[in-house]
Amino acid sequence: MSEVAIEFLGAAGTVTGSRFLLTCESTKVMIDCGMFQGLKELRLKNWNPLGIDPGSIDAVILTHAHLDHCGYLPKLAKDGFAGKVFLTKYTGKLAEVILRDSARIQTEDAKYAALKGFSKHNPPKALYEEDDVQKVVTRFSPTEFGVRTQVAEQTFVTFQPAGHILGAAFLEVEFFGKRILFTGDMGRDEHPLLAPPKRVPIGAVDAIITESTYGDREHAPVTTGFEDAINRTIARGGSVLMPAFAVDRTEVILVRLRELTEQGLIPPVPIYADSPMALKALDFYRDAINTASPEIREEIAKTWNGRDPFDAGDLHELRSVEESKTINNPTSPCIIISASGMGTGGRVVHHLRDMLPQAKHTIVFVGFQAMGTRGRRLVDGATEVKMHGEMVPVRASIEQIQSFSVHADADELIAWMNSASEKPKQVLVVHGEGGVAETFAERVHKELDVPSKAPQLGERIVL
Numbered sequence: 001m002s003e004v005a006i007e008f009l010g011a012a013g014t015v016t017g018s019r020f021l022l023t024c025e026s027t028k029v030m031i032d033c034g035m036f037q038g039l040k041e042l043r044l045k046n047w048n049p050l051g052i053d054p055g056s057i058d059a060v061i062l063t064h065a066h067l068d069h070c071g072y073l074p075k076l077a078k079d080g081f082a083g084k085v086f087l088t089k090y091t092g093k094l095a096e097v098i099l100r101d102s103a104r105i106q107t108e109d110a111k112y113a114a115l116k117g118f119s120k121h122n123p124p125k126a127l128y129e130e131d132d133v134q135k136v137v138t139r140f141s142p143t144e145f146g147v148r149t150q151v152a153e154q155t156f157v158t159f160q161p162a163g164h165i166l167g168a169a170f171l172e173v174e175f176f177g178k179r180i181l182f183t184g185d186m187g188r189d190e191h192p193l194l195a196p197p198k199r200v201p202i203g204a205v206d207a208i209i210t211e212s213t214y215g216d217r218e219h220a221p222v223t224t225g226f227e228d229a230i231n232r233t234i235a236r237g238g239s240v241l242m243p244a245f246a247v248d249r250t251e252v253i254l255v256r257l258r259e260l261t262e263q264g265l266i267p268p269v270p271i272y273a274d275s276p277m278a279l280k281a282l283d284f285y286r287d288a289i290n291t292a293s294p295e296i297r298e299e300i301a302k303t304w305n306g307r308d309p310f311d312a313g314d315l316h317e318l319r320s321v322e323e324s325k326t327i328n329n330p331t332s333p334c335i336i337i338s339a340s341g342m343g344t345g346g347r348v349v350h351h352l353r354d355m356l357p358q359a360k361h362t363i364v365f366v367g368f369q370a371m372g373t374r375g376r377r378l379v380d381g382a383t384e385v386k387m388h389g390e391m392v393p394v395r396a397s398i399e400q401i402q403s404f405s406v407h408a409d410a411d412e413l414i415a416w417m418n419s420a421s422e423k424p425k426q427v428l429v430v431h432g433e434g435g436v437a438e439t440f441a442e443r444v445h446k447e448l449d450v451p452s453k454a455p456q457l458g459e460r461i462v463l
């Protein structure tokens, strides 16, 4: 039998663009098919040829629906991939929404760039369009958690709950006799809605491919920073804008705001959820809660069946653009949650442009801000930011609250790997920014006493 190898086509040396290719004989299975995001040099990588013929890939397996794990799929289909995409039920539902939104944003950005003449492409073009999304969505093959499923020749996958976002799984892949675990994005035990990640399944493991987004740090304990920022802002007549990832942070924030309001720790003010994608995701969460999906914490499914855990009392769901415009430049205190989470696209861009120049407002970032994003520049203290070709002054307060992370930190990842019944033969560390993957690989080597390294982009490792 020829050798089993894994190729690192993305998320090596960076946290985005997760793409790993398992190869043996003529079988090729891709694990995640993500888009590169963040710095322009990274985004431009999306335009590079994949390095292999997409038509030669037998199947794709997705860990979860975040764009940096599924965003390249329509391009893969556009370029000839004709196999199935194996994923969980809610990953399928969320990925469809996310990919349609991605296609729309890219098409609009290309049009806008053509109008204003600031694109490097001439004429400006989108990486893919709605038609390409449609093509790939029809190949989705929803699969149950915990059920061993054949996806290609001598290739089986079992999805296990990862507690990161709805639908998110870590993967147990059997590939030509080798057993490989892919963490995808590993969640935390504390998620307010999702059941904690499953422990490492019993048995020998040839390799763990682990993320390391927070591989060089521990999450700060929960502080009062979040409610303090809200209270300070409301006291001075300002409003709070929270750029939030539509699919993972909005629901967690809404639950927290409801708890704080119920406990009297923040005043009851109108809360606006201003992201069509986040609202669709909320509906999937409500569906999962009402049907007591195994991914949902048992106590949540019991307590909130038929009631809304997201509504602090004055929740407004702004689905249309017209509704969104009614809260432009808010004159009385409110809280606006809008996507995207790093301020790079979506409705939040317009709110940032209105609110950044006014000192009474506060922008509260509640998630990881990748290098090169507008969000990162703001939390790093920029006094002005470029938006649609214009410089916008920053006078609003800028806060970053880390405690809402839906990623395991370094200790939590180590503890998860330590839950294995047998030591893995090796641990390959991906999905870390600027040296973080290397730092975490050293720690894994020291603490688990197993070979560990951070592969380079394009590297091929024989298992």
Ligand SMILES: [Zn+2]
Residues within 6 Å of the ligand: 064, 066, 164, 185
């Ligand atoms: Zn994720």
